[in-house]
Amino acid sequence: MLVITAISIVRVRKLFGVVMLSGVFSLLSALLFVALDAVDVAFTEAAVGAGISTVLMLGTIALTARTEKKPSHSSLLPLIVVIITGAVLVYGTLDMPNFGAADAPVQLHVGPDYIERTPRDIDVPNYVTAILASYRGYDTLGETVVVFTAGIGVVLLLGSLGRRRRRNKTGAEDV
């Protein structure tokens, strides 16, 4: 179903439909995360990916254009590039451990150590919260810095929008 949604995102030309489909895509991936035991990630994805992103994109297409132009150049070259990249990546996965294997390298070092230490060190039942806020607290600090910087960027880019619009309007009336 995810693949079908993705392909229809490629095909659909009305931007409103594309944005709605990307919301559907996020929601489906949130369901997949629940199935893969990542409940925290699932609700973040549902709230942020399907909620906030969709609202932001709707705002953007309301401020800009609603339909997409037909692409002028041929799409054969991108297709070839993409297929080659995909083939190389699939070749790279041939050495990977099987899905769900308990003896995969990912499961052997840091993860079990956190699970073993969390009840002793922090005593929070949710391991994801414990790691996020405590063991890897600096990551979260960096994340807030990134969000803050992005917020400043958006304000700088759009802050003067309304003022400029008003000025243009009065300028047009003067003429």
Place this chain on the structure above:
Amino acid sequence: MAAVLNWEFIVGHANYWLGIILMMTGLYVVVSRGNLVKKIVGLNMFQTSVFMLYISMGKISGGTAPIATGNPEEVYSNPLPHVLILTAIVVGVATTALGLALIVRIREEYETIEEDNILDIENAMQRDEDREAGSMI
């Protein structure tokens, strides 16, 4: 090579391949479509498929979500990828917001959000500048 390709191997690697298919669809949208909003949607798709790849690596068959149940025999899926992806989702939304703000600004300046039209306008501007420089000499 042929010995490796049995049924168990294919099922065990289907999660990576699904992720790669979605990733490549996103990349295709970014590369081949001229509309800037659609490029951002493609970028988001690419991002989400990378998240799926990470989360699927942390899954252990028979494990539960990493929330303490009190049972010492319980097998938990690896919580570390979940933490990393939580951070990545929020950062991803921040970059999306910045990209969309840039699109609104570009639209204000060029009156279009199609890559082809923007390139045409830029080429025309470049030609005008060249002509002015030529007339000054």
